Amino acid sequence: MIEMTLYGRGGQGGVTLAKLIAMAWFSRGKQAQAFGVYAAERSGAPIQAYVRVDDDEITNHNQIREPDHVIVLDTTLIGEAILAGAKAGGWIILNTPKPPSSFSAFRGRRIAAVDATSIAIRHGLGTRTTPIVNTAMLGAIARTFGFSFDEVRALLEDRGYRGNNIDAAKEAFDSVAAARIDGEPAAAEPARNAAPTTGLLDPGIGRRPAIRTGSWATRRPERRTLTPPCNAVCPAGNDVQAFIAAAAHGDYDRALAVLLETSPFPGVCGRVCPAPCMGSCNRHAFDEGVNVREIERFVADNARWPDPVLPWRRERVAVVGSGPAGMSAAYHLARSGYHVSLFEGSDELGGVLRNGIPGYRLPKEALDREIGFVLMHGVNAYVDSFVSASALEEIEKRYDAVFVATGLQRSRSLPVGPAMQGIAFLDRVHRQDVVLKGQHIVVAGGGNTAIDAARSALRLGASSVRILYRRRRAEMPAIDEEISAALAEGVVLEELALPERIDGDHLNCVRVILGEPDESGRRTPIADPSTRFAVDCDQLILALGQEPDRSIAGNTNVYFGGDFATNEGTVAAAITSGRKAAEHIRARLSALPAGGESAEERVSGNGATIATTIATTGDLHLNLFQHAPRHRGSALPPQDRRHNFLEVHTGLADASLEAQRCFSCGVCNTCDRCRDHCPDGILTRAGNDYRFDYDYCKGCGVCASECPRGVVVMAEI
Numbered sequence: 001m002i003e004m005t006l007y008g009r010g011g012q013g014g015v016t017l018a019k020l021i022a023m024a025w026f027s028r029g030k031q032a033q034a035f036g037v038y039a040a041e042r043s044g045a046p047i048q049a050y051v052r053v054d055d056d057e058i059t060n061h062n063q064i065r066e067p068d069h070v071i072v073l074d075t076t077l078i079g080e081a082i083l084a085g086a087k088a089g090g091w092i093i094l095n096t097p098k099p100p101s102s103f104s105a106f107r108g109r110r111i112a113a114v115d116a117t118s119i120a121i122r123h124g125l126g127t128r129t130t131p132i133v134n135t136a137m138l139g140a141i142a143r144t145f146g147f148s149f150d151e152v153r154a155l156l157e158d159r160g161y162r163g164n165n166i167d168a169a170k171e172a173f174d175s176v177a178a179a180r181i182d183g184e185p186a187a188a189e190p191a192r193n194a195a196p197t198t199g200l201l202d203p204g205i206g207r208r209p210a211i212r213t214g215s216w217a218t219r220r221p222e223r224r225t226l227t228p229p230c231n232a233v234c235p236a237g238n239d240v241q242a243f244i245a246a247a248a249h250g251d252y253d254r255a256l257a258v259l260l261e262t263s264p265f266p267g268v269c270g271r272v273c274p275a276p277c278m279g280s281c282n283r284h285a286f287d288e289g290v291n292v293r294e295i296e297r298f299v300a301d302n303a304r305w306p307d308p309v310l311p312w313r314r315e316r317v318a319v320v321g322s323g324p325a326g327m328s329a330a331y332h333l334a335r336s337g338y339h340v341s342l343f344e345g346s347d348e349l350g351g352v353l354r355n356g357i358p359g360y361r362l363p364k365e366a367l368d369r370e371i372g373f374v375l376m377h378g379v380n381a382y383v384d385s386f387v388s389a390s391a392l393e394e395i396e397k398r399y400d401a402v403f404v405a406t407g408l409q410r411s412r413s414l415p416v417g418p419a420m421q422g423i424a425f426l427d428r429v430h431r432q433d434v435v436l437k438g439q440h441i442v443v444a445g446g447g448n449t450a451i452d453a454a455r456s457a458l459r460l461g462a463s464s465v466r467i468l469y470r471r472r473r474a475e476m477p478a479i480d481e482e483i484s485a486a487l488a489e490g491v492v493l494e495e496l497a498l499p500e501r502i503d504g505d506h507l508n509c510v511r512v513i514l515g516e517p518d519e520s521g522r523r524t525p526i527a528d529p530s531t532r533f534a535v536d537c538d539q540l541i542l543a544l545g546q547e548p549d550r551s552i553a554g555n556t557n558v559y560f561g562g563d564f565a566t567n568e569g570t571v572a573a574a575i576t577s578g579r580k581a582a583e584h585i586r587a588r589l590s591a592l593p594a595g596g597e598s599a600e601e602r603v604s605g606n607g608a609t610i611a612t613t614i615a616t617t618g619d620l621h622l623n624l625f626q627h628a629p630r631h632r633g634s635a636l637p638p639q640d641r642r643h644n645f646l647e648v649h650t651g652l653a654d655a656s657l658e659a660q661r662c663f664s665c666g667v668c669n670t671c672d673r674c675r676d677h678c679p680d681g682i683l684t685r686a687g688n689d690y691r692f693d694y695d696y697c698k699g700c701g702v703c704a705s706e707c708p709r710g711v712v713v714m715a716e717i
Helices: 014-026 116-122 134-144 149-158 164-175 229-233 240-248 252-260 266-272 292-302 324-335 364-375 389-398 422-430 448-459 480-489 571-591 655-659 673-677
Strands: 002-009 031-038 046-054 069-072 091-095 110-114 177-180 219-223 316-320 339-343 380-382 401-404 440-444 464-468 492-494 497-503 506-517 523-536 539-542 649-651 683-686 689-692 712-716
Touching: 002 014, 014 031, 014 046, 014 134, 014 149, 091 134, 110 134, 116 134, 116 164, 134 149, 134 164, 149 164, 219 689, 229 240, 240 252, 240 292, 240 655, 252 266, 252 292, 266 292, 266 364, 266 571, 292 364, 292 649, 292 655, 316 324, 316 389, 324 339, 324 364, 324 571, 389 401, 401 571, 422 448, 422 539, 440 448, 440 497, 440 523, 448 464, 448 480, 448 539, 464 497, 480 492, 497 523, 673 683
Parallel strands: 002 069, 069 091, 091 110, 316 339, 316 401, 339 380, 440 464, 440 539, 464 492
Antiparallel strands: 002 046, 031 046, 110 177, 219 712, 497 506, 506 523, 683 689
């Protein structure tokens, strides 16, 4: 007697194939039997079918436990389980695009392989998701067992199969490949009997099922990690999701540790960063984005700062410029054990953080704390130490590496008459060296420097402050919240306006119209001579942007970074530039005795950006979240703040509540919903690691539908 077991899925024609095989043997005068056993009456559910062939009448009608041959109709069912009870020496006939030689696990077995799925799809049998492979498999099986194709054709035509079915059978008949895999056959496990019936009070109820139901699945759950959009756009390179997750649990020390991996200025950025992370937050599609900036500020102000790392390497690195890029480079180099010397041309450390951002936005105490933390790492700082091109050459001789981040020293101007530059004005404000009481102040520009100059002028007693901007407010590069704050305090914004010249105590101006977009993507302002007007002006402040003085660069063998190299214009971007330069210097000093890289590699020290998949709202299950308003933190009212330099924003009372609003997009936060909702208990957790037992997973997809963050997804097997 010959016995065969077929493994397939509902909808593929597996039971019909068993009957066709039996009919083929019957046409040769044999006794034949065929029947199927369904695991579930649905398309895609696993099925088994059986064929017996004998010279005598077949009286055994039980399921086959020890088949001579095994036939597999679905590639997802190919595995050691199909050999359960199978006798050595028989055929294993597989629907697979792989050659027989690739199935080394079936050593000592005879393998026949045919890509019946592709053949069925090509001939329009079934659909792409559920192709009907029975006639293609019949062609391959017939060739394997020595039938002629004329016999196959006659059988199919007799059973009403014509056209595409016969063509598919012929293609499979011609393309089936057979081979014997080297080695001794592994002992096959006996076929499992069904589990005994249990009652409601049976002690085994609630445990994992006794029957391995994994073969039922046409898809299975998998875990993935996506990049949250906040992480993707953070100019400082912070792991935003991770520090917010720590803050959500009230672990502010851990949150600070995460931030300090990338930036020594969490308190600074928590006050002055334009926060593109907040603009890209997926929660905007649900209610309001997470207030990342205020959470970062709270963490910096309330967590315990860790102990510093002191230098332990022999190499010495010089950093020129103590702004955000220079301080960042010094910090990361010192953390890596290098001796760092910091040279600053001014009499105070901090660069633009010190003299370009007013105290009502960045208090001296907050800045001093974070600069002090950098210096605690053994960084030696030298103020009043301006470094010229010639001095830089001398420094290069005394240090193993030099990083230059001197920022933007040259201000752009207009031929309008006597005017003060915005950065110079803010430096005088910082030094309490300017009096504007009763004056009419006009500021030209639309960036943060223009807004800071206007708000500072109000605080110094100006009777009126007006900003002239050549485009519209929506195109101003300044932080939008700062623009709103300035207008609330009484600053007047004149859109589509350009200053022309100062005429006594008036400033003559002209309106502009917007033309075609320029290289920045913004529409080009074009002056309209017919629309001139004048405004009261005792002092004009120009805040039109700056550019670096590159005369210091020369041909020296140094690294350049920050705004000096990139002119990106934000504190956070400068922090990243300093960190990446430190990484580049560290790599060079640890790998090379001296020199060795090209001039291009020395320019900025920036590494390549690794492409990642960013989580979108389409990856999330927003219905599983609850609406909650953003916690904005406290702020002084306009009437109380416009006459002093007290910090306007006083921060959150508790950052954990706002941090708990974070979706944690694409990143598991161990909420356990997937495990709690698994109907079969096949999902287990060990610490932060989740594991699926695919032997018992039916692929129902409940875990994926209950994962709010898009971490668990269903994949086709």
